[in-house]
Amino acid sequence: KAGVTQTPRYLIKTRGQQVTLSCSPISGHRSVSWYQQTPGQGLQFLFEYFSETQRNKGNFPGRFSGRQFSNSRSEMNVSTLELGDSALYLCASSDRLGGSSYNEQFFGPGTRLTVL
Amino acid sequence: SQQGEEDPQALSIQEGENATMNCSYKTSINNLQWYRQNSGRGLVHLILIRSNEREKHSGRLRVTLDTSKKSSSLLITASRAADTASYFCATAPGGFGNEKLTFGTGTRLTIIP
Numbered sequence: 030k031a032g033v034t035q036t037p038r039y040l041i042k043t044r045g046q047q048v049t050l051s052c053s054p055i056s057g058h059r060s061v062s063w064y065q066q067t068p069g070q071g072l073q074f075l076f077e078y079f080s081e082t083q084r085n086k087g088n089f090p091g092r093f094s095g096r097q098f099s100n101s102r103s104e105m106n107v108s109t110l111e112l113g114d115s116a117l118y119l120c121a122s123s124d125r126l127g128g129s130s131y132n133e134q135f136f137g138p139g140t141r142l143t144v145l
Numbered sequence: 146s147q148q149g150e151e152d153p154q155a156l157s158i159q160e161g162e163n164a165t166m167n168c169s170y171k172t173s174i175n176n177l178q179w180y181r182q183n184s185g186r187g188l189v190h191l192i193l194i195r196s197n198e199r200e201k202h203s204g205r206l207r208v209t210l211d212t213s214k215k216s217s218s219l220l221i222t223a224s225r226a227a228d229t230a231s232y233f234c235a236t237a238p239g240g241f242g243n244e245k246l247t248f249g250t251g252t253r254l255t256i257i258p
Contacts, residue, residue: 033187062245072233072248085245117185121246133178134246136187 030056033137035120041143047108050140054101054122060084061103062134063095066117075118078103107142115144151234151249159257164221166252168234169214175237177210178246179219182231191219191232221254229256 034053042048054061063075074087078097095105101122107114121134152167170177176195180188194201194210194217201208207220221228231253235246
C-alpha cells in the first residue's frame, strides 16, 4: 500500500495570506489527524477527522480549520497567516479495525510552511 | 501543550553501544507509543505498549512502561549510524473515537561511527 502523502511539501507565504494543505491517507484508513511541529512548541495536535466529521480538536485558534472528503482525503486551511504559523504540518492516518482502541498512526512526510 | 518530558534532550553515543531514552507523562493513558523522526521529516511508528503491559520488544528495541511512575523508557541495543534521529514518545487516551496523540519533547540521538 502507498503511504500517507502530503502536498505540497514546501510552501512559502506572506503574513495575512491563507493556505490550504492536502493529505491523502493510506488506502482504507478513515481517520486523518493533523499535527503542527515547531521548535518551540514541539508536536501539537490540531484536529482529527473520521468519516468526514471532526471528532477531536486541539487548542488552536479558529484560523485553523480542516475538512475531510468522502474518499478520506483531508485538507487543512490556515487563514490570515502569522509569522508563528511557520511550522512543519504533519498528517497521520489510522485504521481502527473492530473497534480497537490502539491507535497506531502512520505519518506523511509533512508540509513545511514558511510565513514571511 | 506537551504531555510529558523526555530525557535526555540529546544523546551522543558510539556505534555499537546501547542508547536509553526516558519519557514521563502526566495523565492516565491507554497506551504509549514511540516514534522516530529523521531530520524534520515525517514520524515513523516504532512500537506501542499498552497500559497493562510492562515490557515489549521489537528487534533491537525494548520498551518498558511503569504506569505507577507515569514513565517509559526506550532502549536501542547495538546502535547503528542509521539510528541517528529524534525519538518521541506519545501517549494515547484510548477509547474508540479518540485518535489524539500527545507527544513528548523528544530526544535527539546521534550515533558516532
